[in-house]
Amino acid sequence: MATRTLVVDNGAATIKFGFADEDMPYRTFANNITRSKAERKTFVGDQLETCKDFSGLYYRLPFEKGLLTSWDVEKQVWDRLFNGKIVPCDPSTTNLLISEPILNLPNIATTYDQLVFEEYGFHSYTRMSAPQMAMYNEIPRLYGQKMTSGKKRVDCAVVVDSGYSFTHIIPFWKGKPILVGIRRINVGGKLLTNHLKEIISFRYWNMMDETYLVNEVKEACCYVSNKFWDELDICKKSPRANKILQHYVLPDYSAQQRGYVKGGSKSKQREEKGKGQGKMDLDDAEDETNDTDSEAGANLDQSDSDSDEDMSEPNEDEQVLTMNNERFTVPEILFNPSDIGMDQAGIPEAIVDAISSCDEEIRGMLYANVVLIGGNAKLPGFRKRVANDLREIAPSEFDVRVGIDKDPFGYAWKGAKRLATMDEFASEFKNRLVTRAEYLETGSALCESRFRSAV
Amino acid sequence: MSRKPERGAKPPKVLDPEARKRQLRHHLDSLERDNFVALNEYEAIIATAAAAASAQGPISLTHTNLDPLGLLPPLGPAVGSIVGGVVGTVGPGAVLSPNNTGIISGGRSKKNQQSISGTGGVSNSSSNSGSNFNQTAIPTSALGHRKPVLPRKPLNQLLDESGLVAQTFYQEQQQQHVVPNYLTANMGPSRYPQRNFCSVCGWKGVYRCNRCGMRYCDLRCQKTHNDTRCMKFTI
Numbered sequence: 001m002a003t004r005t006l007v008v009d010n011g012a013a014t015i016k017f018g019f020a021d022e023d024m025p026y027r028t029f030a031n032n033i034t035r036s037k038a039e040r041k042t043f044v045g046d047q048l049e050t051c052k053d054f055s056g057l058y059y060r061l062p063f064e065k066g067l068l069t070s071w072d073v074e075k076q077v078w079d080r081l082f083n084g085k086i087v088p089c090d091p092s093t094t095n096l097l098i099s100e101p102i103l104n105l106p107n108i109a110t111t112y113d114q115l116v117f118e119e120y121g122f123h124s125y126t127r128m129s130a131p132q133m134a135m136y137n138e139i140p141r142l143y144g145q146k147m148t149s150g151k152k153r154v155d156c157a158v159v160v161d162s163g164y165s166f167t168h169i170i171p172f173w174k175g176k177p178i179l180v181g182i183r184r185i186n187v188g189g190k191l192l193t194n195h196l197k198e199i200i201s202f203r204y205w206n207m208m209d210e211t212y213l214v215n216e217v218k219e220a221c222c223y224v225s226n227k228f229w230d231e232l233d234i235c236k237k238s239p240r241a242n243k244i245l246q247h248y249v250l251p252d253y254s255a256q257q258r259g260y261v262k263g264g265s266k267s268k269q270r271e272e273k274g275k276g277q278g279k280m281d282l283d284d285a286e287d288e289t290n291d292t293d294s295e296a297g298a299n300l301d302q303s304d305s306d307s308d309e310d311m312s313e314p315n316e317d318e319q320v321l322t323m324n325n326e327r328f329t330v331p332e333i334l335f336n337p338s339d340i341g342m343d344q345a346g347i348p349e350a351i352v353d354a355i356s357s358c359d360e361e362i363r364g365m366l367y368a369n370v371v372l373i374g375g376n377a378k379l380p381g382f383r384k385r386v387a388n389d390l391r392e393i394a395p396s397e398f399d400v401r402v403g404i405d406k407d408p409f410g411y412a413w414k415g416a417k418r419l420a421t422m423d424e425f426a427s428e429f430k431n432r433l434v435t436r437a438e439y440l441e442t443g444s445a446l447c448e449s450r451f452r453s454a455v
Numbered sequence: 456m457s458r459k460p461e462r463g464a465k466p467p468k469v470l471d472p473e474a475r476k477r478q479l480r481h482h483l484d485s486l487e488r489d490n491f492v493a494l495n496e497y498e499a500i501i502a503t504a505a506a507a508a509s510a511q512g513p514i515s516l517t518h519t520n521l522d523p524l525g526l527l528p529p530l531g532p533a534v535g536s537i538v539g540g541v542v543g544t545v546g547p548g549a550v551l552s553p554n555n556t557g558i559i560s561g562g563r564s565k566k567n568q569q570s571i572s573g574t575g576g577v578s579n580s581s582s583n584s585g586s587n588f589n590q591t592a593i594p595t596s597a598l599g600h601r602k603p604v605l606p607r608k609p610l611n612q613l614l615d616e617s618g619l620v621a622q623t624f625y626q627e628q629q630q631q632h633v634v635p636n637y638l639t640a641n642m643g644p645s646r647y648p649q650r651n652f653c654s655v656c657g658w659k660g661v662y663r664c665n666r667c668g669m670r671y672c673d674l675r676c677q678k679t680h681n682d683t684r685c686m687k688f689t690i
Contacts, residue, residue, distance in 0.1 A: 105617040184642060325657040338650065339650055339652065340482075
């Protein structure tokens with residue numbers, strides 16, 4: 001087919017997209033319509049990059065509780081994407097590989113079909129859930145091994161997708177999800193950000209309106225701790241001994257656009273309602289708490305350069321947000337939703353529960369192939385924590401291996417790209433596709449059956 | 456000698472467990488919220504966005520939280536004409552039948568007709584009834600095909616229609632091994648007990664407030680709690 005394939009990972013927070021045949025990495029932008037109170041402008045999707053002032057940003061999300069309900073919002077974002085404003089895309093000669101929510105509702109699925117074919121007129125398309133996309137990657141590489149020759153994909157794996165709306169645990173067997181083993185924890189990036197907003201608003205500054213900003217703070221400061229109670233005790237100490245304390249300089253949108261984590265040992269900060277003033281040693285904090293995970297290493301370098309820059313700046317008129325135990329208690333909700341009163345188990349327990357509902361014979365293989373994807377997996381220390389906790393509660397006769405890509409955010413997209421381009425998957429890919437002609441003849445039922453049954 | 460209560464002071468209330476559970480549920484729901492805006496501003500958002508995207512058709516703005524029952528009339532395509540003060544121009548999940556220009560099926564949409572003028576800005580609509588109805592011409596897509604109807608339904612309605620509730624019920628009846636669907640894939644409770652944190656500072660919440668049940672860790676936090684949060688946000 002002389003057509004190109006556009007791979008789109010349509011998430012609740014961001015869209016990752018790119019053409020399969022290009023060598024470029026995927027691009028991403030926010031999947032929502034935002035309105036800036038200060039600038040009185042509306043931004044659809046990627047136009048947000050042109051925004052100068054992120055304070056008081058109002059969001060209008062197409063997804064609700066993990067399902068695509070607001071089609072008018074989504075359509076506008078898709079218009080920008082599919083009508084060639086961002087990348088040159090001609091729907092009539094393009095195959096679309098798009099992602100749908102896990103356990104999507106059938107009636108919503110038909111709307112996907114409708115929109116893709118009748119509205120945009122794609123040549124053909126297929127949709128699958130993000131973990132399924134991720135399965136097409138070379139998973140053994142995550143554990144430092146190569147794929148067994150002759151096989152194009154692993155026989156089984158458990159994918160933990162921790163995204164914006166939810167966290168799902170899905171075991172896979174030969175590329176297809178084992179349906180009885182699917183588990184969902186209702187904690188996602190959105191809940192973490194909202195919780196952080198509440199805590200900050202109570203303890204420090206009122207930021208209930210500043211979703212975008214708190215999201216940045218979360219991504220900059222939060223990490224997953226391995227020694228929870230110990231670190232909580234450290235936070236109680238005085239600022240000199242408290243290595244975990246971090247100060248995040250809030251942006252004032254006139255002078256600087258982005259906030260940053262404050263470093264420097266001699267600087268004093270001014271705060272109105274904060275806890276703990278004074279010094280903070282950024283290097284030590286990172287070293288001690290992050291246990292040299294590879295993700296943390298990157299974090300450390302970045303904040304190092306930040307701290308070098310602003311050591312000499314006068315900081316009398318800065319607004320500083322203190323991040324103390326919030327840094328690790330907020331991501332802790334992923335592992336213990338009962339911390340905030342939610343009656344659900346956390347990720348490690350859910351993995352054990354999911355695997356236990358699968359066949360006895362493959363359980364060992366499943367434990368040995370756990371993959372973490374999704375935005376929340378980017379938190380430093382996430383992989384180590386999941387591996388430790390899982391090892392504690394998994395049966396002792398099984399080997400536990402937890403793998404994470406350098407970029408868990410785009411892992412699903414990469415998998416889908418491999419599906420679309422690699423020869424080994426060509427026949428599979430072709431079998432999954434539903435062309436426009438077929439759709440106009442038969443309707444959505446064909447899509448439903450083909451996407452579910454094709455491997 | 457007993458102290459008389461001050462005049463105008465509320466009688467000291469104590470939240471019983473039921474009320475505390477309600478509070479918790481309300482709190483958890485609030486954590487699920489997205490950043491919603493007031494109705495006026497909301498329309499302004501969609502309006503400007505639609506105008507910017509060279510309006511491809513009418514947009515119905517029924518939104519779960521804003522208009523769950525769909526009581527508001529739909530929004531026309533030339534939404535630039537909507538001035539801030541006009542509330543209630545949102546469509547009741549407006550299912551626009553492409554062949555009828557004047558009628559909105561399922562619509563309770565006859566209110567506020569003058570407020571929306573269905574003209575202007577719709578570059579690729581083939582016919583325009585030009586009426587003051589909250590209805591636009593047959594929208595056409597870039598391909599010249601009839602546009603798919605985009606019914607805007609609230610999430611609850613979508614869930615009902617998906618038939619999953621019935622399916623789950625049936626499966627349970629049959630005592631089958633339930634394959635999870637969207638409604639049942641929830642993870643069950645943890646086997647470990649809940650850990651309690653101080654609601655003020657975040658350390659270990661060993662003590663509980665007598666009245667409202669929130670936790671605190673020491674006297675200082677208790678004082679802060681009593682001053683600021685105790686019984687302030689009851690439902």
